[in-house]
Amino acid sequence: MKDAFGLPQSLLVLGGTSEIALATARRLVTRRTRTVWLAGRPSPALDAAAEQLRGLGAEVRTVAFDALDPESHEAALGKVFTEGDIDLVLLAFGVLGDQAHDEREPLNAVRVAQTNYTGAVSAGLVSARALQAQGHGSLVVLSSVAGERARRANFIYGSSKAGLDTFAQGLGDALHGTGVHVMVVRPGFVRSRMTAGMEEAPLATTPEAVATAIELGLRRRSETVWVPGALRVVMSALRHLPRGVFRRLPV
């Protein structure tokens, strides 16, 4: 069960090697979390992540999960929920793709969309149903500011996050009053493996900062969290720029 400050005792991470997710898990384990499920494709990285969290004192188990295989989600995640209540599901998987390359290789672009959007729709709905049966729990969805307005430089990734973001908002409304809380997290540029070698955008942040923002959002039962918070204002302004002006911006 979550405590009065929204801190979970059990955590399921979808995308168990995501740096943001692991930063969040580390933070929550130092608070109240004792049981962690890391769902992801079996890999040494997943095992290493589990080992790291065990070192902090949590009981960690891994479960094979592939975002690109929605048919398997029901079985894989169903098993986790039958073992006990999950207080927090962190939907953290996603790929950035390579925009220039993916524009030439539509099948690669589709993979980005299928991972970030289709896979999340399936895993999100499966998790939501299980949480609803529990009568409590939070579903935290890692979206991105890239979904807020399409940019020339990363609109394939951006459009998949836009779909995910809209899906998560709607799911949150659908679950209102069921005891399940859906929180959409929109980080800006996060310094991580995913963005290694890329030029840093203004208001860049870190996985740890995102974890802090998630903890605060849980306490406040927020529905939307921007990291850093100033992005909310910045994106609100950018969203209203005319297309002709936005196109000329060096973003």
Added chain:
Amino acid sequence: MSADTVPVTGWGRTAPTVARVIRPRTFQEAADAVRDCGVRGGIPRGLGRAYGDAAQNAGGDVLDMTALDRVHAIDVDGGTVLCDAGVSLHRLMEVLLPLGWFVPVTPGTRYVTVGGAIGADIHGKNHHVSGSFARHVLSFELLTADGRVRTVDRGTPLFDATAGGMGLTGVILTATVRLQPVETSLMSVDTERADDLDDLMARLTATDHRYRYSVAWIDLLARGAATGRAVLTRGDHAPLDALPDRARREPLAFRTSRLPAAPDLVPEGLLSRTTVGLFNELWYRRAPRLRRGELQRISAFFHPLDGVPHWNRIYGRAGFVQYQFVVGHGQEDALRRVVGRISAQRCPSFLAVLKRFGEADPGWLSFPVPGWTLALDVPAGLPGLGTFLDGLDEEVAKAGGRVYLAKDSRLRPELLAAMYPRLDDFRALRAELDPRGVFTSDLSRRLTL
């Protein structure tokens, strides 16, 4: 029998979860509801005054017992009452005071049920004299997980597991309670101020035995030399000859007053360090240095907050956390450290009270042990509060103390066994009595009770 699937919280309004709230109107309906509980079980609930998640059950059933509210029999000579568990202490006072009897123990609110009073084994300002509520319960009827109704007498293991057992042994249907005789419905109250925590403890230690009721409001925002300054209010039921002539005409009239309810929407952060600091300053200053024999109504002496319905709304949407702990005699240093830490942390608390407990009570999970108990309220949105309270838990556990489950909404489960040494007995009895785990609450899930 009505059933609604709705979000449920405790009085602190934190951590809402959704449950099917069932309101049985007869004992048979209650038995049916227990039998029909699904895999996520059920938990009885009274008037929802437990601050945390004790009467919540996510995804399962919550049995609202307040429709079972009949007073069955009053022994006017012997001073006992037999009533349904859903009867509130407010109702008992209305019925009993004109007959010259009073409830044996009342907490800071009259709006608790008899069932809840036993389940949390509540205490009041008279704990140092009278002990907890369950000490005055002669027997009760308990609807257990197998659907049977058992008559449970005091001194039996099931009685001691149920007293303070947070509703996890079954649903109390009726109870027989021993009452306190009174000549009037007024209280004779002595008020005095204490300059700091040591002065306060010295006064309580020296003269508490002279009073049936004793409590101290403590200013936790005071700093420096004034840390722990307090206002002591202690008294007893006023005898008839202490009343002025006018009041003697109706000495046993039960009078209460109610202000308008607190609004549902209050600005976030209404209770800040500034506003609460100001309130505490004024509250301390307006109290007399020493006043003896002031006559007060029962409602003013025991239940000042009941005058404002829904007062819990003033903490805003985030709700609030109540923290109450006890440390034994000889652990005064731990108490001093905790008060010092709270004062240094600047917790905006205006409902903080310190009391000296008397003898421990027999309930296995009953809270009181002889020593010092401090209760405080803090807005749940205060940054860093969770970690801060974890630190206080450590201090309390190290001193052999414990926190009160009826108020808890955030304890680290690992500390529970050290705080409640009879926890294993409780778990064993529950495993035998309720092997399927029909009686389950958010509290029991969170702390694996």
